Amino acid sequence: MLKRSLGEKIFNIFNLLGMFLFTLIIVIPVLFVFRNSFELSETATATLRLWPEDFSLVFYGMVIKDETVYRPLMNSVFVTVVGTPLTLLINALGAYTMSKRELPGKDFFAYYMVIIPMLIGGGTIPGFLLMRALGLIDSLWALIIPSLASGWNMTLLRNYYWSIPNELTESARIDGASEMTIFAKIILPLSKPVLSALGLLSGLGFWNIFYAAMIYIRTPSKWTFPVKIRETVMKNEGNDKLWEEMMVAAGFDPSELLINQSGLGGAMMVVSMLPVLIVYPFLQKYFAGGIMVGSVKG
Amino acid sequence: MRIYKKNEKKIFTKVNIMIYLMIVPGLILYYIFRYVTMPGIMIAFQEFTTGGFKYWCGFENFDKLFGLRAFWQAFRNTWVFIGLEYLLIRPAPIILALLLNEVRIMWFKKTVQTVSTLPSFLTWVVVSGIFIQLLSPSTGYVNVIIALLGGERIYFLGKPQLFPWLLTGMRIWKGVGYSSIIYLASLGGVDPELYEAAVIDGASRWQQTMYITLPGIKNTIVVLLIFSFSGIMGGLFEPVFTLTDGNSLLDETAMVLDVYIYNTGIRQGKFSMSTTTGLFNSIISTVLMLSANWASKYLTEDGRTII
Numbered sequence: 001m002l003k004r005s006l007g008e009k010i011f012n013i014f015n016l017l018g019m020f021l022f023t024l025i026i027v028i029p030v031l032f033v034f035r036n037s038f039e040l041s042e043t044a045t046a047t048l049r050l051w052p053e054d055f056s057l058v059f060y061g062m063v064i065k066d067e068t069v070y071r072p073l074m075n076s077v078f079v080t081v082v083g084t085p086l087t088l089l090i091n092a093l094g095a096y097t098m099s100k101r102e103l104p105g106k107d108f109f110a111y112y113m114v115i116i117p118m119l120i121g122g123g124t125i126p127g128f129l130l131m132r133a134l135g136l137i138d139s140l141w142a143l144i145i146p147s148l149a150s151g152w153n154m155t156l157l158r159n160y161y162w163s164i165p166n167e168l169t170e171s172a173r174i175d176g177a178s179e180m181t182i183f184a185k186i187i188l189p190l191s192k193p194v195l196s197a198l199g200l201l202s203g204l205g206f207w208n209i210f211y212a213a214m215i216y217i218r219t220p221s222k223w224t225f226p227v228k229i230r231e232t233v234m235k236n237e238g239n240d241k242l243w244e245e246m247m248v249a250a251g252f253d254p255s256e257l258l259i260n261q262s263g264l265g266g267a268m269m270v271v272s273m274l275p276v277l278i279v280y281p282f283l284q285k286y287f288a289g290g291i292m293v294g295s296v297k298g
Numbered sequence: 299m300r301i302y303k304k305n306e307k308k309i310f311t312k313v314n315i316m317i318y319l320m321i322v323p324g325l326i327l328y329y330i331f332r333y334v335t336m337p338g339i340m341i342a343f344q345e346f347t348t349g350g351f352k353y354w355c356g357f358e359n360f361d362k363l364f365g366l367r368a369f370w371q372a373f374r375n376t377w378v379f380i381g382l383e384y385l386l387i388r389p390a391p392i393i394l395a396l397l398l399n400e401v402r403i404m405w406f407k408k409t410v411q412t413v414s415t416l417p418s419f420l421t422w423v424v425v426s427g428i429f430i431q432l433l434s435p436s437t438g439y440v441n442v443i444i445a446l447l448g449g450e451r452i453y454f455l456g457k458p459q460l461f462p463w464l465l466t467g468m469r470i471w472k473g474v475g476y477s478s479i480i481y482l483a484s485l486g487g488v489d490p491e492l493y494e495a496a497v498i499d500g501a502s503r504w505q506q507t508m509y510i511t512l513p514g515i516k517n518t519i520v521v522l523l524i525f526s527f528s529g530i531m532g533g534l535f536e537p538v539f540t541l542t543d544g545n546s547l548l549d550e551t552a553m554v555l556d557v558y559i560y561n562t563g564i565r566q567g568k569f570s571m572s573t574t575t576g577l578f579n580s581i582i583s584t585v586l587m588l589s590a591n592w593a594s595k596y597l598t599e600d601g602r603t604i605i
Contacts, residue, residue, distance in 0.1 A: 008503050015400055019410050022394075026414050026471065029428045032439055036431060045437040048446075090323050097321035103314065109321060117332045118528065119584055123576035124559055125569045126338020130331070149327040179316045208421035211535055215564055226423040233427040234543045262431045269424050276419045283419070284412060287479060 030273070036266035042258035059267035062246075069268065071221050072228035075140055079224060080206040080275075083144040087202045088195055090148050095157035096183050113151030124215065131216050142216040143209050143224065153198060160194040161187060197286035200279045207275055225272055233265040341573040348567045359574040368549075369575065372558040375462075375551060379534055382466045388526065390470045391477035392519065396507060398478065399485045411482070414475025422536035425472050429464070430455065430541070455541065458551040465537055465552075480522070481515060488514035517599050524597065527590035531583045532556060555579050 031050050039045055040056035047053075063069050098109050122130075127146075128137075136142035164187065172182050188195070210226040217223055223231075247259055342359055345352040363369050394414070401407040417425065432438050433454040441451045454460055492510045501509070535556035542548045542557075555575060563572025 005502070011503065012400070012402075015397055016403070016406070019397065019401060019406070023410050023413050026417060026475070028439070029432050029471075030417075032432055033428050036437075042437075046442055046445075048439065048442055090327070094321040094324035097317050100317055103317060109325075113324065113328050117328070118587075120336055120339075121332070121580060122335030122338040123573055123580065125341060125563045125573045125576070126335040127331075128564065129338060129569075130335050145327070146331040149324040151324075151328070154324065179320075183320070204419055208423075210421060210423055210540075214539075214560070226421050229427060230423045230540055230543070233430055260437075262434065262437060265427060266431065269427050272424050273420060276416070280416060280419065284415070287415070 033266045033269050036260065036262045037270045039260045039263060042260045045260050045262065056263075058252075059263040060271075062264055063267055063271055066246075066249075068220065069228060069232070069264075072223040072225045073271065075222060076207055076209070076225035079140055079143050079209060080203055083148070083206040084199055084203040086144070087148050087150070087153075088199050091150060091153045091157055091198070092188065092191070092195065093183075094149065095154040095161060096179075096187060098154055098158040099161040110151070110155070113149070114155065117151070128215055137216055138218050138222050139216075140222065143212050144206070146212070147205070153202070156198070157191065157194060160191055164190050193286065196282070200283050200286075204276060204279070207272075225268070229265065229268045229272060232268055339573065339577055341570055342577040344570060346570045346573070348569065355570075359570050360578070363571060363574050363578070368553070369558065371549065372553045372555045376531065376534065376554045376556075378462055378551070379465070379554060380530060382462060383469070386466055387469050387473065388477075388523070390474045392481055392515075394474055395478040395481035395485060395515075396511065398482060399511070400503070411475065411479075415479065416475070417472045418476035420472070422472075422540050425468060426537065426540035429468055433464075456547065458548050461541075461548055461551045465541065468541075469537060481518060484515045484518040485511065520597050521594070524590045524594040528583070528587045530586055531579050535560065 028050070035050055035052055036045065037059055038055050038057070039052040040058060041054040044053035063073065094109075094113075097103070098106065100106060131137055131142050136145075168186055168190075169182050172186055177185070208226060209224050210230075213224040213227050217227070220228075246264070252259060343354060343356060345355050345358075398407055398410060401410070433440055435441050435451050435453045440454070445451055454464060488511060492514075493506055496506050496510055533556075534554045538552055538554050538557050539560070542552045556579075559572050559575050559579070562568045562575065
């Protein structure tokens with residue numbers, strides 16, 4: 001057994017304390033928003049309590065009932081549900097072409113999809129003009145289509161395909177299987193772990209889409225959920241008149257009860273965090289398995 | 299023999315077409331959304347309004363841009379944020395990984411890792427929203443604590459001089475756990491025999507960290523540092539925009555080029571000025587990235603480059 005010096009023991013204690021404090025700093029802001037989302041009364045919010053005093057689900061009710069909140073939520077669901085499988089399909093297919101080492105002209109793909117776009121790009125306005133020309137302004141498809149193909153994701157998938165033993169595909173080829181069959185019957189099933197990880201990450205990407213929505217979407221009913229969250233958190237804080245109107249619409253008498261203004265924003269943020277919290281254990285599994293480390297390394 | 303070869307070639311051509319077809323959807327999408335927009339850079343040299351092209355004007359837009367105080371303000375602030383990024387945000391995950399590596403209680407180490415990685419998957423809108431509520435003068439936690447201690451409540455997000463520090467803190471809060479994953483993985487790759495030898499030679503934990511651990515992950519640090527230059531001018535739109543909401547009180551320290559491009563282009567419809575700023579921005583990034591790419595040949599052990 002190694003002997004530990006006094007200095008090391010002291011360091012260990014302080015290190016553990018420090019890490020504990022660090023964890024609290026990460027967790028408490030999130031718990032604080034959870035509390036806000038369940039707290040009805042304004043007067044109860046100015047404490048350090050992490051659980052609600054005046055528990056209420058009224059703000060979650062507003063998320064579902066208020067059309068201006070519900071529509072953006074559904075728009076984000078649509079973008080995510082449609083965008084994610086399409087992303088996987090297009091990138092998984094393209095990666096198969098890139099994985100063929102003996103293919104004539106295969107270097108072209110890396111230049112075309114990774115290197116040149118990294119060096120030159122049109123920028124915000126040319127992108128906006130293109131969308132206008134395509135008639136996609138104010139359309140949810142403007143948020144989906146441009147980000148479907150990704151040279152980086154194809155490279156990541158290609159690296160994974162390379163780790164699949166050649167013997168598996170060779171024997172199928174000798175049996176007369178077409179490339180499409182090999183791809184669908186051998187490569188895709190064997191790539192499940194990396195496809196799941198990529199699917200979760202690109203799904204979160206679609207769910208969290210913000211910048212593109214700020215550029216291409218003008219009508220509030222076409223907003224994505226993050227855009228609406230930002231508007232609610234920003235505008236409701238301190239805008240008493242707007243808040244009163246909303247509360248009256250939700251069936252409360254603002255003169256009787258001082259209602260927690262950060263509640264609706266809080267509830268919306270919690271709703272936005274839920275999918276992340278749900279898929280998080282799976283993501284953890286893939287990170288622990290080192291699958292996505294390659295993507296970080298580039 | 300010859301006939302056999304001919305046949306073989308034919309088979310491969312047939313297969314090839316199918317393989318090539320599989321990447322075609324990706325190629326088309328890239329062509330439309332990356333290549334068709336590339337000539338759009340020329341708008342920087344044109345008088346181009348919301349109505350469309352007016353006339354060529356050479357470098358007039360650049361002259362106009364460089365004469366604007368707001369542009370230089372955004373330029374300066376962008377570099378302040380980049381400076382803070384390399385001074386504080388990028389070293390933070392290395393320090394976290396080193397400290398976590400010293401934790402011997404496995405379940406505790408795992409919990410810290412799991413919890414700290416979570417915020418990186420939240421959108422900036424939610425992260426900003428969380429901190430707007432947390433720092434709120436009336437009900438936010440921080441101000442409740444200040445009030446309990448008898449201090450004066452502070453409107454944190456209304457003070458320009460605090461903004462760069464708050465944003466830096468939030469960027470660390472969001473990203474430190476995720477970024478530390480790769481350093482922890484790299485720490486796991488350091489040969490344990492080195493530590494055993496060092497302990498026999500009487501090296502303290504601090505000496506082990508300085509002479510074994512840090513050199514062991516040096517290559518990872520250098521590679522990630524070099525790779526980071528490719529996105530150096532970007533990534534500030536979402537954090538800044540979601541925190542400030544065009545609050546011009548904060549422009550003094552918060553306006554960055556990314557937001558400036560959005561405001562002039564999308565909000566005000568000054569297409570030429572926005573594209574000019576964007577071009578200026580990407581010229582700087584490209585030069586920085588190519589230099590980093592050149593340097594990485596000499597700085598990394600395996601002579602790895604970005605391109």
